[in-house]
Amino acid sequence: MSRDLIAGLEQQLRELDAQALRRKLRVTDSPCDAQIRVDGRDMLAFCSNDYLGLAAHPHIVEALREGALRYGAGSGASHLISGHSRAHAVLEERLAEFVSPQIDNARALYFCTGYMANLAMLGALGGTDAELFSESLNHASLIDGARLSRAKVQVYPHGDVAQLAALLQASKAETKLVVTDSVFSMDGNLAPLNELTALCEQHGAWLIVDDAHGFGVLGEHGRGVLEHLQLKSPNIVYMGTLGKAAGVAGAFVAAHASVIEWLVQRARPYIYTTASSPAVAHALLTAIDIVAGDEGNARRAKLRMLIEQFCKETVLRNWQLLPSATAIQPVVIGGNDEALRAAAALYDAGYWVPAIRPPTVPAGTARLRVTLSAAHRKEDVSHLSAAILSLENA
Numbered sequence: 001m002s003r004d005l006i007a008g009l010e011q012q013l014r015e016l017d018a019q020a021l022r023r024k025l026r027v028t029d030s031p032c033d034a035q036i037r038v039d040g041r042d043m044l045a046f047c048s049n050d051y052l053g054l055a056a057h058p059h060i061v062e063a064l065r066e067g068a069l070r071y072g073a074g075s076g077a078s079h080l081i082s083g084h085s086r087a088h089a090v091l092e093e094r095l096a097e098f099v100s101p102q103i104d105n106a107r108a109l110y111f112c113t114g115y116m117a118n119l120a121m122l123g124a125l126g127g128t129d130a131e132l133f134s135e136s137l138n139h140a141s142l143i144d145g146a147r148l149s150r151a152k153v154q155v156y157p158h159g160d161v162a163q164l165a166a167l168l169q170a171s172k173a174e175t176k177l178v179v180t181d182s183v184f185s186m187d188g189n190l191a192p193l194n195e196l197t198a199l200c201e202q203h204g205a206w207l208i209v210d211d212a213h214g215f216g217v218l219g220e221h222g223r224g225v226l227e228h229l230q231l232k233s234p235n236i237v238y239m240g241t242l243g244k245a246a247g248v249a250g251a252f253v254a255a256h257a258s259v260i261e262w263l264v265q266r267a268r269p270y271i272y273t274t275a276s277s278p279a280v281a282h283a284l285l286t287a288i289d290i291v292a293g294d295e296g297n298a299r300r301a302k303l304r305m306l307i308e309q310f311c312k313e314t315v316l317r318n319w320q321l322l323p324s325a326t327a328i329q330p331v332v333i334g335g336n337d338e339a340l341r342a343a344a345a346l347y348d349a350g351y352w353v354p355a356i357r358p359p360t361v362p363a364g365t366a367r368l369r370v371t372l373s374a375a376h377r378k379e380d381v382s383h384l385s386a387a388i389l390s391l392e393n394a
């Protein structure tokens with residue numbers, strides 16, 4: 001019997017191979033930086049979300065060591081039992097203070113991952129009486145959170161505020177939630193958050209903003225998309241991740257203190273899991289100080305300069321560079337095979353750029369997802385542009 005079960009899976013894996021949809025794990029042997037050692041080679045990496053180049057920052061690494069010495073390696077229990085260390089509490093206070101210009105009466109709650117934070121928000125604010133309006137390009141964790149919430153889910157087309165307005169108008173649900181990425185993770189463009197906020201206020205709906213790719217990068221001080229757009233609303237529940245621009249791991253939800261208290265009482269991915277290592281929370285304090293300070297400003301300025309340079313230098317004829325002003329710069333190729341071949345050719349030439357295929361992106365829009373980082377040098381970006389252009393014309 002068990003042999004048949006395995007044979008069935010093996011058959012499905014072969015089908016993935018046939019469609020060029022099988023994903024491969026690659027093992028790295030160096031810290032995440034502009035260059036990453038993989039398969040015994042130093043590759044120029046345009047694949048991480050380490051937008052400010054902080055993942056291997058010596059002060060953050062030192063803080064992680066200090067945190068482990070002070071608090072130990074593991075938290076030992078979930079937050080509501082005995083796992084909520086001083087390190088977690090201080091980090092949450094620091095995060096709340098950091099985002100407080102954009103959120104009145106702010107409190108922040110730290111999660112092990114952004115994936116869990118998204119499940120937590122939607123699960124705790126949703127329920128069978130709720131209706132949830134989900135943008136069509138939302139990240140998988142929001143899609144899964146919507147399913148877990150048991151709310152009635154309506155998917156509205158990408159960026160289509162008019163369609164969303166019609167759906168909200170027609171809704172009879174007591175609780176309404178509009179859920180969106182701020183920066184779309186595979187396209188790099190921004191959601192129309194000003195309009196979405198106005199709509200949510202008009203219809204008494206929550207606006208759940210996943211700022212995984214904006215926190216630390218957008219806004220003058222790196223407070224994220226709300227600062228970038230100078231947006232503030234009691235309807236907004238904000239999620240920022242800490243494993244991308246902040247360089248470490250985890251995520252936080254920030255909102256009015258009563259919303260956060262509700263999550264503490266009701267969010268199952270917060271309650272029923274072991275708290276993250278307190279050493280990680282301690283390291284994040286240093287990471288946030290860097291993001292918020294002069295060094296963060298300088299790194300954001302450098303990243304903006306590299307983004308402009310890449311857009312200027314990557315003038316494509318057959319493939320399409322999507323219109324994005326963020327560090328996510330997708331080159332849409334189309335077919336899965338073609339995108340894989342392009343990524344393999346870049347890899348052979350020493351550039352690590354992932355090919356993103358369905359179901360992560362719609363069929364026919366397989367792409368190279370180039371991500372830029374303040375850790376890159378101008379020459380790195382020029383060389384990548386030239387390599388992409390020569391492949392396109394090959």
Ligand code: PMP
Nearest residue numbers: 113114115139141185212241243
């Ligand atoms: N939301 C978005 C838009 C993301 O891109 C990601 C990570 N890829 C997440 C949430 C999940 O965050 P984490 O990696 O911290 O689980």
